[in-house]
Amino acid sequence: MSLKGIRTNDKHIKNLANIVEGNRSILYKKEDLLAYDCDGFTIYRHLPRAVVFPNNTEEVAKIVKYCHEHDLPFLARGAGTGLSGGAIPLNGEVIISLVKMKRLISVDFENRRAVVEPGFVNLKLTNSISDKGYYYAPDPSSQYCCTIGGNVGENAGGAHCLKYGVTTNHILGLEVVLPNGEVIEIGKDGIPDAPGYDLLGLLTGSEGTLGIVTKITVRILKNPEAKQTVLAYFDNVADGSQAVSDIISAGIVPAALEMMDQIAIEAVEAAAFPVGHPKDIEALLLIEVDGISAGIDEQIHQILEVCKRNHVREVKVAQSEEERARWWANRKTGFGAMGAISPDYLVQDGVIPRSKLPEVLNRIHEISREYGLRIANIFHAGDGNLHPLVLFDARKPGETEKALKAGSACLQACADAGGSITGEHGVGIEKREEMRFIFSDEEIAAQTDIREVFNPKNLLNAGKLFPTPGRCLEVKKEGKSVTAS
């Protein structure tokens, strides 16, 4: 862009502005940058040095090369809806925002694949191909606004990943700008299972620490012939959890099997998309089966039977697409709905074996009592992916720290139960330290060695995904206020 109107003494900002064509291509004033000091994880904040808005791969490569040559820390950002802080510029990074690269480049129905730019919004892909009877399967709750580039970074999941798999199962090819500015293509022709190391698998879920994705080839699926959705209310959590286990044991693979507990229900009912769930139940299940029409009714029958056997208070099948959509809107806006009952929340993302559901939920209850903070649970019960939402008020001194500790304790409970600390939200900043719950120092070092290969200068999204050696330092600093500086 022309440098007219850019008033700064920072020569790097002027040089970066020179790389990018068009209007609105760089932000550098404090007031504008403040809007980029966090993503969907709001506890840690820091101002970026600048935000650049490239239009194409070449511009991304040039920006990255410039940062590489001048030792400027940088990171990529999509819609900034991540829940673990992966896009927070902890080191005053130059943020490379990919929102202007939002084209659907091509759709190949015959081979069931589509090519998108990283800033393309997840749900827009399904909306663009639904008239031909196709859709894109990974459906994180933020799919209305999150970008597919971000989904690749976090290996995003979603309600329907129980049956269809997470993002990595739907990525066929990537164009990547490496941290030195070099552009490479992986899985170029979109042929699955290419020989050699699975670089697609490595890049997907690398949380923006190995490269910046600039083009993505994804798998698209034919809409299922039939779909049925069930809503079941349980008086106690144990019965609901047992029903989850029994459904899977019966040999049914639901497309989605979701659970919400009482506090979660309180929030969604107080928010913008209420369904009218009873407030006095301990758990609800939202179960969806899909596939060819033959056999769907039988599966629904089995599910209803399982629910009844487990003392369900009420169970019903959606009678219309409209009703189904209402149930899903209520579920999918669940995190944001927390705003209706609490000023702040911290969402965790542990994974446990399904059989341990009642036990771990009990432990989370105890943690809630120990810390004196309410914890809501909205989660993908079918694949044991828990989302404890710790509710707190950052304005009360010390409460943020308490929430962080309570969240960490929830993850410890998951790890103790033989599970993991993240299912789909990524580690980011939030769960760096908790990586130690499941990996030894050697295992962590082996992974940072891999990062070294791609990102030797560690300028790209440094300080994310792995614990830092200087933990003591961080603890000492706790309590001091962070203001944008």
Added chain:
Amino acid sequence: MGLNESDLIKEPACQTNSFSNYLWSDPPDENKWADCVHCGMCLESCPTYEITGQEQHSPRGRVHLIKSVAEGKLEVNEHFMDPVFACLDCRACTTACPADVDVGGLIEEARGQIRQAMPLKGWKKAVSHLFLHSLFPHHNRLYTLGNVLKLYQKSGMQTFVRKTGLINIIPQHLAEMEAIMPEVKKPVRKKYKHEKVIKAKGETKSTVAFLTGCVMDVMFSEINEATINVLTRNGNDVMIPQNQTCCGALHVHAGDREMGRKLAKQNIEAFQHAEKVIVNSAGCGCMLKEYPELFREDPVWRQKAETFSKKVEDISKYLYDTGYKRPIAEIKARVVYHDACHLAHGQGIRDEPRSLLLDIPGVEMVEMANADRCCGSAGIYNITNPEMAKEVLDSKMKNVPKEAEMIVMGNPGCMLQMAMGVQKNGRNQKIVHTVQLLDWAYQKEDRLKEGEECL
């Protein structure tokens, strides 16, 4: 040199600073932003985020900045003003928000602070004062302006100016506005000045009071006429309180909350004996329903405002709720319905006008993608932020199906803006208000009946 793990800045958890930089009364309400958890569900709903892709021009970004001023991290200055005044106040984010965050309310409160911290100066002040203080609150002056416009149109000056290119001397966006100005007729407030009540045709079922609006009554008086016809035809006696005034929406949008309160008080008093206040302009209706918001710090007037607001209803919803005669005559038209922001997002009225239109025999409705996306009119936004407004309009027009013959809506600002869109894009679609179409159907019915009687 690269970064080592130990070089990294490690910041502790954030804590808020208690030094607010909002210095005047009526500041942005802490409870409103406390509802926002920064989830980002609002992003895709926001027209200015769609265009810029920048967070400070997104709802959650604006809320974040507004909160940052209260936390003492930002000052009220022109860099803060930019994102806050670039908001269209379209309320699409309120619909999208899972936690019902009142972004619109926060924006208006923040604007109030900005206007006090940085009063307008120079020609901007003069123009703003002319429109907001000297013109809109004074129906007579508006009417006089209307007469000038009428003279301008009737005298052939308009044709002359357009043909000779004299129009080039006024800024382009104003010239475009001029080109789509509707023909000015007599405002209903003048016309019915001496009638206490316009009686229902047939049996009176109820009595309603009618807010005629400023732009509506001067530039679209035929829509007000249509509204009265439709109301009286469906058993309503209509009263037009003469001491009513401008609703104040434009003032509140511009951050002039003091004037907003003054006008609100006048209207609350003017309509105090009414049981129902009918509005046919979405922007005004939304404002009237939000009067209590203006009196957060004044319990007495707040109470009055709450009582008043409950009486306010949009014409389409009123007809839908109280019942109306389904027209018999056919209006053969392929229409598309545009949701005015302050009807759909502001008042949650979406199905009622559509249902009304579909009840007219012969009307065929075409689907429009993003029907509830702002057109860029947004009060006087198209005058204050012409560039952004143009981009928003272009985006809107791309979605308007070419096969539609009419674009129907329930707000005068949208009508002017969409008319400009139609003209600029070389379309020949007619811009119509919902009640107009209904009224035409009734009138056609009457003519048919008269015809039969003659036979």
